[in-house]
Amino acid sequence: MSWVTAARVPEFQETAEGAESCRGSGEVLTVSRLRALGVKSAWCLVDQGLTALSGFCTTFLLARWLAPEIYGAYAIAFAGYLFVSGLHNVVVLEPMSVLGPSRHADRLREYLRAQVGVHGVLVGICSAGVVIVALVVWLIAPASPLAGAIAGSGLALPFLLFLFLARRICYVRQLPRLATLGSGCCLALTASGLYGLRQFDRVTPFRVFLLAGMASLVGSAVVLRKTWVGGFDMGSVAEDRFGWTAALRENWWYGRWLLGSTILYSVSGQVQMFLAAGILGLGAAGILRAMMLPASVMTQVVIAAGLLVLPGLSYDFGGGLVGRIQQKAVIVSGLLGAAGVCFAVSLWMVAGRVEHLLFGGKFAEYAWLMPILALIPAANGLTMGFSAALRATQRPQFDLLANAIAAPIAIVSAVGFLRWWGLAGAAASMVAGFVAYMGANIWMFRAEPRGPLKGHALSGGGA
Numbered sequence: 001m002s003w004v005t006a007a008r009v010p011e012f013q014e015t016a017e018g019a020e021s022c023r024g025s026g027e028v029l030t031v032s033r034l035r036a037l038g039v040k041s042a043w044c045l046v047d048q049g050l051t052a053l054s055g056f057c058t059t060f061l062l063a064r065w066l067a068p069e070i071y072g073a074y075a076i077a078f079a080g081y082l083f084v085s086g087l088h089n090v091v092v093l094e095p096m097s098v099l100g101p102s103r104h105a106d107r108l109r110e111y112l113r114a115q116v117g118v119h120g121v122l123v124g125i126c127s128a129g130v131v132i133v134a135l136v137v138w139l140i141a142p143a144s145p146l147a148g149a150i151a152g153s154g155l156a157l158p159f160l161l162f163l164f165l166a167r168r169i170c171y172v173r174q175l176p177r178l179a180t181l182g183s184g185c186c187l188a189l190t191a192s193g194l195y196g197l198r199q200f201d202r203v204t205p206f207r208v209f210l211l212a213g214m215a216s217l218v219g220s221a222v223v224l225r226k227t228w229v230g231g232f233d234m235g236s237v238a239e240d241r242f243g244w245t246a247a248l249r250e251n252w253w254y255g256r257w258l259l260g261s262t263i264l265y266s267v268s269g270q271v272q273m274f275l276a277a278g279i280l281g282l283g284a285a286g287i288l289r290a291m292m293l294p295a296s297v298m299t300q301v302v303i304a305a306g307l308l309v310l311p312g313l314s315y316d317f318g319g320g321l322v323g324r325i326q327q328k329a330v331i332v333s334g335l336l337g338a339a340g341v342c343f344a345v346s347l348w349m350v351a352g353r354v355e356h357l358l359f360g361g362k363f364a365e366y367a368w369l370m371p372i373l374a375l376i377p378a379a380n381g382l383t384m385g386f387s388a389a390l391r392a393t394q395r396p397q398f399d400l401l402a403n404a405i406a407a408p409i410a411i412v413s414a415v416g417f418l419r420w421w422g423l424a425g426a427a428a429s430m431v432a433g434f435v436a437y438m439g440a441n442i443w444m445f446r447a448e449p450r451g452p453l454k455g456h457a458l459s460g461g462g463a
Helices: 013-023 031-065 068-103 105-140 146-172 176-199 205-227 244-280 282-291 293-318 322-359 369-373 375-392 397-421 423-447 450-459
Strands: none
Touching: 031 068, 031 146, 031 176, 031 205, 031 282, 031 293, 031 322, 068 105, 068 146, 068 205, 068 244, 068 282, 068 293, 068 375, 105 146, 105 244, 146 176, 146 205, 146 293, 176 205, 244 282, 244 397, 244 423, 282 293, 282 369, 282 423, 293 322, 293 369, 293 375, 322 369, 322 375, 369 375, 369 423, 375 397, 375 423, 397 423
């Protein structure tokens, strides 16, 4: 089967044209828009579902196959990968999703090519840093499985994040159907690779990370062949050209606020994993990670909705349609919050059966942790619309403030709850951190005056 040539791929103009058509009316809901939104939402959910399924299969298969201590090493390395992924998101993906549609709709091809250069520089530095950390761990504890797990995550990091970049390009273009090509290819290769490793008894965290990295690289190539953002020239900025250094400066103007947010957000959601490993042992970290699997799936659904909504809110902001942004934020948060709560209640009723289905009774005594952890995507859903609206209006400092409120609560509760209640305390601390983040976002959204926000939108902000 041959791929469609670059000349047949729709030009990036279609995104800008779609934005102009949206700006022509102040109505939020029409039949045509609902139909278009429904189709895009379906593709977005399919893409995010395939991505979630790839991570889900890997995580639960390793939980079934590996000893708790080795799986705990994988969980710690994966938590570190999530931290670096968060940095990549705020320096590359988030600014690209917000500033691309609102500022560069007339030259998206050139703009997105520059973002590929920013990605290359950032992940090269991060990958080298992670490998150095693995070397230090190996020198301190040569027999620990943690060193190999961290090394594998560092080597796979550039390829894992490259697939996220390729898929986000599709979302910026409002063409989520193209992103499913990469996520589907990655899932197929990861599943077949895991089966091969299992057959030859070669399953280790190091090899699994490398496998996921290679599968992501292939998926990225498939997506970029379809979208064709041009070459990967990372040369200096020419007079009439938007280069990667200019993109990095613009990304930093927007992302500098979110960088602190990401660090604090990671503290709120990951400190419990590291403390569990340090206080209760690597096996405890593995158990906690395994019990988070159902919640992780629902979290992917919430993230998918956020990825779809954010560029559209950015287009509305560029057109000065503040009232539409506020209405969409309430609708999105209401729907996602209700879905999250229903998911947590349903999981509470069938937690034992879900654990047996996933792990065959290996973690049966900890199945009650699943519905507690499912409250995390419920809180994320309740805040997603409000958080996306604040970020789309190019005021990421509010996200920093929300995380500055949530992180201390997570740290203090993690230390106390873990010592009092063990793994139950770790789960309760995670939920407390995300609930605090949700409350802060809702409060800031409601407190934001409509007049100044509208004036900011019409003026286009400022660097």
